[in-house]
Amino acid sequence: MVQDLNIFIPAKFKRKDMKLKKNIAVSESGFIFDPSTGESFSMNNIGTEIVEYLKQDKSFEEIKKSMLEKYEVDSTSFEKYYYDFINSLQQLKLIVDE
Amino acid sequence: MEKFAFERPFIKRLSSGMPSKFGMKTKIEPITVIDDNLVKDLINKYGSPVFVLSEKTIRKTFQGAKRAFTTRYPKVQFAWSYKTNYLDAVCRVFHQEGVWAEVVSGFEYEKAVRNNVSGDHIIFNGPDKSKDDLKKAILNDSPIHIDHFDELYCIIDIAEESDKIPKVAIRVNMDTGIYPQWDRFGFNYENGEAWDALNRIMLSGKLDLIGLHTHIGTFILSSDAYRQAAAKLADLAVGLERKYGHVVKYIDLGGGFASKSNLKGAYLPGTDTAPSFDEYADAITSSLINSQIKPENLPTLILETGRALIDDAGYLLGTVLANKRLADGRRSTILDIGVNILFTSFWYDHSIIPAQPFSEHTEETAIYGPLCMNIDVLREAIDFPPLIKGDHVVINRVGAYNMTQWMQFITMRPNVIIIDGNNKPFIIRNKESVETIISQEKIPPHLQ
Numbered sequence: 001m002v003q004d005l006n007i008f009i010p011a012k013f014k015r016k017d018m019k020l021k022k023n024i025a026v027s028e029s030g031f032i033f034d035p036s037t038g039e040s041f042s043m044n045n046i047g048t049e050i051v052e053y054l055k056q057d058k059s060f061e062e063i064k065k066s067m068l069e070k071y072e073v074d075s076t077s078f079e080k081y082y083y084d085f086i087n088s089l090q091q092l093k094l095i096v097d098e
Numbered sequence: 099m100e101k102f103a104f105e106r107p108f109i110k111r112l113s114s115g116m117p118s119k120f121g122m123k124t125k126i127e128p129i130t131v132i133d134d135n136l137v138k139d140l141i142n143k144y145g146s147p148v149f150v151l152s153e154k155t156i157r158k159t160f161q162g163a164k165r166a167f168t169t170r171y172p173k174v175q176f177a178w179s180y181k182t183n184y185l186d187a188v189c190r191v192f193h194q195e196g197v198w199a200e201v202v203s204g205f206e207y208e209k210a211v212r213n214n215v216s217g218d219h220i221i222f223n224g225p226d227k228s229k230d231d232l233k234k235a236i237l238n239d240s241p242i243h244i245d246h247f248d249e250l251y252c253i254i255d256i257a258e259e260s261d262k263i264p265k266v267a268i269r270v271n272m273d274t275g276i277y278p279q280w281d282r283f284g285f286n287y288e289n290g291e292a293w294d295a296l297n298r299i300m301l302s303g304k305l306d307l308i309g310l311h312t313h314i315g316t317f318i319l320s321s322d323a324y325r326q327a328a329a330k331l332a333d334l335a336v337g338l339e340r341k342y343g344h345v346v347k348y349i350d351l352g353g354g355f356a357s358k359s360n361l362k363g364a365y366l367p368g369t370d371t372a373p374s375f376d377e378y379a380d381a382i383t384s385s386l387i388n389s390q391i392k393p394e395n396l397p398t399l400i401l402e403t404g405r406a407l408i409d410d411a412g413y414l415l416g417t418v419l420a421n422k423r424l425a426d427g428r429r430s431t432i433l434d435i436g437v438n439i440l441f442t443s444f445w446y447d448h449s450i451i452p453a454q455p456f457s458e459h460t461e462e463t464a465i466y467g468p469l470c471m472n473i474d475v476l477r478e479a480i481d482f483p484p485l486i487k488g489d490h491v492v493i494n495r496v497g498a499y500n501m502t503q504w505m506q507f508i509t510m511r512p513n514v515i516i517i518d519g520n521n522k523p524f525i526i527r528n529k530e531s532v533e534t535i536i537s538q539e540k541i542p543p544h545l546q
Contacts, residue, residue: 040111040112041109041110041111042112043107043109043110043459044107044457045105045457046104047107047109050107067104069101070101070102071101071103072101072102072103072104073104077104077486078104081106082107084106085106085107088108088423088427089109091427092109
């Protein structure tokens with residue numbers, strides 16, 4: 001099922017070099033500060049957790065595994081919301097191509 | 099190990115300095131229960147979307163309105179505005195409370211008769227009354243509120259052919275200091291047309307002039323407009339008594355009281371701006387009591403309040419179909435509730451409230467309906483928590499006009515249920531099916 005879905009995931013998301021900006025500060029309560037632009041952001045708990053994993057350079061598969069174990073969510077739904085969230089991070093210029 | 103509830107991850111930019119257009123964040127509680135029935139259970143049993151009416155709220159709101167007027171004025175009669183919500187069950191709740199019927203078409207008149215309202219308690223308003231409608235109303239002794247001279251002459255013609263004396267009132271339009279001034283219905287007060295109509299009625303000798311009526315507009319946020327309207331009708335009543343020695347039995351101030359819904363473009367929420375029943379009652383009754391009408395001739399005060407009596411009792415329950423991102427990065431949420439069934443979303447910014455607990459995080463979201471039409475927008479921008487597909491929402495204050503102005507367009511109209519005084523739900527209008535729609539269609543032989 002997941003394998004099938006992967007076919008439809010744009011190539012840019014599959015790239016390993018999709019990283020969070022190095023210098024951003026993330027607090028436990030979901031507050032992000034980007035010193036390069038001076039902008040700040042807030043996230044909900046799940047968003048904060050995903051960003052933490054991204055900071056640790058965890059892959060999508062690793063993140064998904066941890067989240068499915070912890071939360072009441074199925075694999076397809078998680079994948080959908082995960083990539084939507086990544087899209088948001090990109091729009092807010094918090095992700096860089098390295 | 100028990101798993102935690104999952105919420106869609108999201109992030110939003112924080113901005114300081116400029117105030118948010120949403121102003122101060124207001125805490126919204128989810129609506130999970132309506133009159134002791136779980137929203138989830140109602141949707142599981144009756145489908146999504148579904149309209150829900152609370153009989154308890156209808157009766158409580160009516161009692162509040164009645165108290166506001168009867169404590170200030172000796173003779174008060176309410177008439178239920180059928181066009182606001184003419185589902186039979188709703189009408190019957192009002193009729194059980196002693197409310198008359200106020201109808202504006204032959205169809206509505208027929209509905210009132212079928213709801214066992216006696217003819218003399220059906221007020222017949224509106225510009226569209228056929229000769230047959232008028233004959234029926236005259237036969238049943240219903241008060242006919244004359245809208246124009248063509249109707250007046252038609253009634254005189256009918257009266258000449260029958261031995262019944264039609265009971266009539268005229269509808270008067272007037273300047274009450276508000277905009278827009280509704281001058282398309284009835285006879286104008288300021289230019290003397292109303293007196294012209296009254297003179298013709300009195301001099302015809304064929305009609306029984308029992309009342310005077312006005313309906314100054316809709317969603318009137320100024321109680322003072324009613325004060326002026328009541329004063330002008332009282333002036334006509336005094337004039338009739340002086341000139342013809344004729345005393346009218348009632349003065350009908352119509353409807354138009356605002357509900358607590360939020361009008362589009364309004365600066366403050368309806369809960370802050372809509373006058374209370376007490377404010378309306380004070381303006382109207384003090385105006386009548388302080389008029390030149392002799393105390394022994396004080397007419398019955400009739401009110402045709404619709405929206406303000408039923409809006410709060412109606413809920414529309416629905417489900418999130420999808421979330422997507424717009425080109426500018428804004429979130430949009432698609433519900434199974436469209437403008438086809440929520441007609442009032444064209445003029446209200448409805449409150450859309452999640453039906454399950456949600457986090458304190460919100461983001462600017464556009465809420466769309468399910469129709470494949472660009473106009474199907476419930477809210478252009480609302481501070482909304484991140485709901486996921488399958489989550490339920492409740493839209494409150496939808497009791498007025500939606501269940502009459504809705505249209506069968508693209509999807510079909512859903513079940514309507516009422517929750518009675520014992521918190522028991524009953525279907526009062528079945529959802530439509532393909533059969534409902536095609537049963538009205540015919541296919542010519544060459545297309546079969």
